[in-house]
Amino acid sequence: MPDPIRFYFDFSSPYGYLASQRIGNVAARHGRTVDWHPILLGFIFRVTGQTPLLDQPMRGAYFTRDMQRTAREWGVPLVMPEHFPFHSVAASRAFYWLKESAPDRAVAFANAIYGAYWGQGRDVDKPEQVAEVAAGLGLDGDALREALGEGAVKDRLKAEMDAAMGQGVFGSPTMLVDGEMFFGCDKFEQMERWLESGGW
Amino acid sequence: MPDPIRFYFDFSSPYGYLASQRIGNVAARHGRTVDWHPILLGFIFRVTGQTPLLDQPMRGAYFTRDMQRTAREWGVPLVMPEHFPFHSVAASRAFYWLKESAPDRAVAFANAIYGAYWGQGRDVDKPEQVAEVAAGLGLDGDALREALGEGAVKDRLKAEMDAAMGQGVFGSPTMLVDGEMFFGCDKFEQMERWLESGGW
Incomplete structure (x- = not known):
């Protein structure tokens, strides 16, 4: 079994959301998880000196249009949330906690957070909102809510951030295929050719 | 005959160079110039607050690798020039002057500038170097060298810059298809689907 594709994303990133809708099928086509x-x-x-993409002069207007164009092409529901960007620390801590405590549900949780925020425009920045999303999946929202304050859970996210930046990850979405980095939703085609051929 | 694809690029931009090697064939496949x-x-x-891509912390390392990976996939010779970025004002003025005075040679000149800089790593920032590239194509290098100092030639580039920014162009390469903007080498596939379908 070849290594999984490592998929890096910010819950506040529209292109991360779009990629999240596609990455599973792309990986499966090439025998990957x-x-x-x-x-x-x-x-x-x-570190990079960047600012949120959609806020950048000139670039923001283009990428706002592009993300909607790509969503339409991919058939993915996308709304511009009223509160953007949002601080995705609670959702991210919750994900890694679930990855430990309920590993087979963590991806469903990620999809639910993305669906709530980018699919429906619902706020998911507060711990109680994140717990509510988890409870909606039949997970223990109270336990999750409590875990979000634990030092070990905070440390896990910090360690993940250090590891990601150590790999050179600077944006969302980023995909690592056997260590080869692909950044952005527009890289899916090239990444598939790389997966197919083993690289060039 | 449908409208031409408008192709915006900086001679100092590696992705502009890569796009320049592909844009003609892509357009021709869809009956466009x-x-x-x-x-x-x-x-x-x-205006955008950006800095040269390859100089950006973390991002520069990725894009340096990505441009080489894309060049290999496309079969385009690409070297990292010793002097990068370069101030492409002389080459740009020369292009627009040729577009007026020898319109059927302007694209060949652009390809020669790109080939000299990104294909061979030769300096093409000084007016005499630009004139030499033109002379190598059988164009009148002396006349071009002289034209570069003319007010009307300088004004033409300024007017082109104002027009491009007025259209929202912020990067290289940018392609406008019937007013619809596509930014970056990674957009060729989606742009081709847009050309094929007439948009969505």
Whole structure:
């Protein structure tokens, strides 16, 4: 079995959301699974000097249009949330906690957070909102809510951020295929050719 | 005859160079011609707050690798020039002057500038180097060298820059298909689907 595709995304990233809708099928077509890794772009931007994409002069207008164009092409529901960007630390901590405590449900949780925020425009920044999304999947929302305050859970996200940045991850979505990095929704075709051929 | 694809690029941009190698064939496949427009990213960066891509922390390392990976896949010779980025004002002015005075040679000139810089790593920032590239194509290098100092030639580039920014062009390469904008080498597949279908 070849290694999973490592998939890095910020829950606040529209292109991360779009990629999340496609990455599973792409991986499966090439006999791969997906290892999901939420990240916090805000921390990475302190190193790269970037600002949130949709807020950038000129670039923001283009990418706002492009994300909607890509969503339409892919058949993915996408709304522009009223509160954007959002601080995705609670959702990210919850994901990694679930990855430990209920590993077969973590991806369903990630999809539910993305669906609530980018599919429906619902706020999911507060711990109680994140717990509610988890409870909607039949998970123990109270236990999750409590876990979000634990030092070990906070440390896990920090360690994941360090590891991601150590790999050179600077944006959302980023896909690592056997260590080869592909950044952005527009890289799916090239990444599939790489998966197919083993690289060039 | 449908409108040409408007193609915006900076001679100093590696992805502009890669796109220049592909845009003609892509357009021809869809019954289009290409209208070439060199731009100066340095001026646009003052508005967008961006810096040269390859110099950005973390991002620079990725895009340096990605441009080489894409060049290999496309079969395009690409070297990292010793002097990068370069101030492409002389080459851009020369292009627009040729577009007026020898319109059927302007694209060949653009390809020669790109080939000299990104294909061979030769400096093409000084007016005499630009004139030499033109002379190598059998064009009148002395006349071109002289034209580069003329007010009307300088004004033409300024007007082109104003028009490009007025259209929202912020990067290289940018393609406009009937007013619909596609940014980046990674957009060729989606742009081709747009050309094929007439949009969605």
